[in-house]
Amino acid sequence: MTAIDTNTTALAYRDAMALLASAVHLVTTDGPGGRAGFTASAVCSVSDTPPTLLVCLNRSSSAFAAFSGNTSLCVNTLTAAQRTVADAFGGRTPMAERFAAARWTAGSTGAPVLAGALVSFDCRIVSRTSVATHDVLFCEVIALADRAPNDALVYASRRYYTVPNERTDLRTLRAAERVEGLGNGWAAEARRAALRLA
Numbered sequence: 001m002t003a004i005d006t007n008t009t010a011l012a013y014r015d016a017m018a019l020l021a022s023a024v025h026l027v028t029t030d031g032p033g034g035r036a037g038f039t040a041s042a043v044c045s046v047s048d049t050p051p052t053l054l055v056c057l058n059r060s061s062s063a064f065a066a067f068s069g070n071t072s073l074c075v076n077t078l079t080a081a082q083r084t085v086a087d088a089f090g091g092r093t094p095m096a097e098r099f100a101a102a103r104w105t106a107g108s109t110g111a112p113v114l115a116g117a118l119v120s121f122d123c124r125i126v127s128r129t130s131v132a133t134h135d136v137l138f139c140e141v142i143a144l145a146d147r148a149p150n151d152a153l154v155y156a157s158r159r160y161y162t163v164p165n166e167r168t169d170l171r172t173l174r175a176a177e178r179v180e181g182l183g184n185g186w187a188a189e190a191r192r193a194a195l196r197l198a
């Protein structure tokens with residue numbers, strides 16, 4: 001282990017954390033505090049009884065005031081096809097422009113639910129704690145919008161990557177199988193994998 005030089009702690013820590021691969025979410029809110037959203041990787045499951053997750057929000061974010069004034073939020077986990085929306089919500093873009101980059105419905109809490117997200121967790125904020133530069137929002141999940149399996153978006157080493165969904169892959173492979181016939185080796189393997197998953 002290398003000790004961290006206290007003068008470069010924040011930078012060294014950020015570089016180390018950048019090595020961790022994480023899902024990418026749009027965390028959104030609406031209500032008396034206004035409509036706002038930001039791109040987040042600091043989202044974590046806390047418990048399944050009751051279903052609870054946490055979100056870490058920088059207090060210097062332009063979204064902070066809205067989240068402080070509202071009692072609900074939605075965690076919208078992005079698919080690989082949604083990386084442009086991740087960029088729009090990643091900072092320095094006015095809120096109206098961020099929301100114009102995608103389609104939305106209102107969740108049961110009133111928080112904006114992203115159309116086509118991998119999964120959306122519609123939540124009531126049950127507690128808040130300030131730690132260092134961030135507020136940690138503990139949220140009870142009130143409703144879920146999960147959709148057909150899709151490729152996931154992952155952020156690692158300050159870049160976006162696609163994590164292919166096995167079943168999405170199989171759809172492609174099955175299509176290839178129809179075109180190329182069963183004699184093809186990888187198409188036959190796809191069929192065997194499909195049977196295992198069915």
Ligand SMILES: Cc1cc2nc3c(=O)[nH]c(=O)nc-3n(C[C@H](O)[C@H](O)[C@H](O)COP(=O)(O)O)c2cc1C
Nearest residue numbers: 038039040041042056057058061062089090091092
């Ligand atoms: C991949 C990625 C992950 C991020 N994760 C977080 C996070 O977990 N918490 C957070 O407060 N900001 C996070 N940010 C930064 C916010 O999205 C950004 O600061 C926010 O949109 C506010 O920017 P603004 O003050 O210009 O509005 C992340 C940005 C990116 C691109």
